[in-house]
Amino acid sequence: MSSPFGYVSPEQVMKDRADYARKGIARGRSVVVLTYIDGILFVAENPSSALHKISEIYDRIAFAAVGKYNEFENLRQAGVRYADLRGYAYDRADVTGRALANVYAQTLGTVFTQESKPYEVEIVIAEIGTDTSGDQIYRLTYDGSVGDEHGFVAMGGSAESAGTVLAEGHRDGLSLDDALALAVRALSQADNGERRTLVANQLEVAVLDRTRTARTFRRLVGPQLDAALGAEPDESPLESGGDKGDGPHATT
Amino acid sequence: MPDVPHGTTIVSAVYEGGVVMAGDRRATVGNYIAQRDIEKVFQADEFSCVGIAGTAGLAIEMVRLFQVELQHYEKLEGTTLSLDGKANRLAAMIRNNLGLAMQGLAVVPLFAGYDTARGEGRIYSYDVTGGRYEQHSFHSVGSGSVFARGAMKKTYRDDLTEEETIRACIGALYDAADDDSATGGPDITRNIFPVITVVTAEGFRRVPDADIGALVQAMIAGRMTRPNGPNAPLD
Numbered sequence: 001m002s003s004p005f006g007y008v009s010p011e012q013v014m015k016d017r018a019d020y021a022r023k024g025i026a027r028g029r030s031v032v033v034l035t036y037i038d039g040i041l042f043v044a045e046n047p048s049s050a051l052h053k054i055s056e057i058y059d060r061i062a063f064a065a066v067g068k069y070n071e072f073e074n075l076r077q078a079g080v081r082y083a084d085l086r087g088y089a090y091d092r093a094d095v096t097g098r099a100l101a102n103v104y105a106q107t108l109g110t111v112f113t114q115e116s117k118p119y120e121v122e123i124v125i126a127e128i129g130t131d132t133s134g135d136q137i138y139r140l141t142y143d144g145s146v147g148d149e150h151g152f153v154a155m156g157g158s159a160e161s162a163g164t165v166l167a168e169g170h171r172d173g174l175s176l177d178d179a180l181a182l183a184v185r186a187l188s189q190a191d192n193g194e195r196r197t198l199v200a201n202q203l204e205v206a207v208l209d210r211t212r213t214a215r216t217f218r219r220l221v222g223p224q225l226d227a228a229l230g231a232e233p234d235e236s237p238l239e240s241g242g243d244k245g246d247g248p249h250a251t252t
Numbered sequence: 253m254p255d256v257p258h259g260t261t262i263v264s265a266v267y268e269g270g271v272v273m274a275g276d277r278r279a280t281v282g283n284y285i286a287q288r289d290i291e292k293v294f295q296a297d298e299f300s301c302v303g304i305a306g307t308a309g310l311a312i313e314m315v316r317l318f319q320v321e322l323q324h325y326e327k328l329e330g331t332t333l334s335l336d337g338k339a340n341r342l343a344a345m346i347r348n349n350l351g352l353a354m355q356g357l358a359v360v361p362l363f364a365g366y367d368t369a370r371g372e373g374r375i376y377s378y379d380v381t382g383g384r385y386e387q388h389s390f391h392s393v394g395s396g397s398v399f400a401r402g403a404m405k406k407t408y409r410d411d412l413t414e415e416e417t418i419r420a421c422i423g424a425l426y427d428a429a430d431d432d433s434a435t436g437g438p439d440i441t442r443n444i445f446p447v448i449t450v451v452t453a454e455g456f457r458r459v460p461d462a463d464i465g466a467l468v469q470a471m472i473a474g475r476m477t478r479p480n481g482p483n484a485p486l487d
Contacts, residue, residue, distance in 0.1 A: 084323070
């Protein structure tokens with residue numbers, strides 16, 4: 001049989017899908033995830049206080065995402081369902097970030113190859129251990145690839161520049177205030193080299209806090225967040241950069 | 253009735269600012285004491301607790317599922333259920349057990365929590381068909397509940413402080429253990445005391461054993477001279 005009219009090679013199909021997903025993700029604002037002395041810190045640039053990019057999955061596991069809201073919300077709910085069912089069927093200690101990352105990798109990989117369009121999302125699954133050496137951060141991309149990250153991750157529109165700031169400033173044993181200041185500095189750094197000033201109501205901040213028992217996930221909001229942000233060293237404040245995320249896909 | 257462990261007496265009472273729930277520590281299989289340090293009062297979520305009477309195995313499993321359901325809802329929806337919503341959910345779970353209840357394996361929890369919308373503690377009791385009844389002031393379930401409720405009638409006042417409410421509950425459980433063989437009294441030789449939980453605007457809290465131990469010792473000291481507990485005025 002001769003090749004059908006309009007044949008496109010699998011290589012080209014995959015490349016087109018990857019480009020499509022990358023473009024969608026690049027339109028959105030960024031999220032950074034980094035370890036600190038008592039756990040893992042999540043900071044997202046997110047003007048909405050209702051539509052979260054950072055969420056609790058289980059006692060010691062949290063989820064952060066960038067990209068298309070309806071798609072990562074779908075993944076988040078599936079993760080919560082998976083974790084709660086596992087913990088109920090076996091024991092709460094049997095719910096692990098590694099297993100959850102595997103499930104997400106399967107889902108994203110299947111969607112990438114079999115659906116008509118890939119998910120325009122990138123997610124992080126982070127789990128705290130009993131000490132810093134037990135902390136785990138998994139980064140999952142739109143095609144189902146999993147990366148086991150050490151110390152920090154930046155993803156979203158200006159992931160590259162945020163990642164550079166984190167790489168320069170991150171070290172083991174940061175205090176929460178220092179880690180938050182570093183995260184805000186990383187998010188303020190736009191890819192075009194400009195710096196913006198981010199204030200508390202533009203940020204979604206949460207931690208997995210090792211000093212807590214049972215459910216370790218905690219959002220930092222209101223006065224608590226203002227106080228923590230007060231510790232940020234005063235950087236030369238430039239005007240707030242253009243709104244990214246207002247693309248046709250309503251990326252948050 | 254099959255030979256499986258049963259839980260016995262739970263007492264709960266509201267006070268200005270919250271609600272207290274207390275449970276004895278005995279599980280029985282007929283005349284035999286199956287466990288002397290069982291825990292029958294559990295945290296349901298941040299603002300509620302549940303105490304169990306009836307078939308221990310089914311009840312503990314029901315509580316476990318209830319806890320998961322409340323937390324699952326909270327994580328998916330980003331908000332907690334209302335206290336009435338939680339009480340209704342528990343009612344549905346009890347109703348699902350009706351078949352087993354008719355065969356003698358009943359589960360009858362007592363649910364209490366702090367209603368953050370109303371700013372007060374509330375108590376709900378149930379029957380085996382899932383009937384949900386809001387109780388005011390105080391309530392008790394389990395085989396020793398009639399004695400506990402009688403004691404509460406004489407000691408409870410709505411102006412009691414948190415500590416006084418806890419003391420009233422400890423006294424009621426003591427009276428239940430006094431007259432009901434399936435309810436365990438405080439075991440001072442082994443330091444096994446009632447489980448006591450408190451839910452307030454600040455959330456759920458389990459009273460530390462050391463604190464309960466001190467209150468129990470004080471109560472027992474009083475009972476050395478007055479074994480039936482404090483006298484209530486005739487009118």
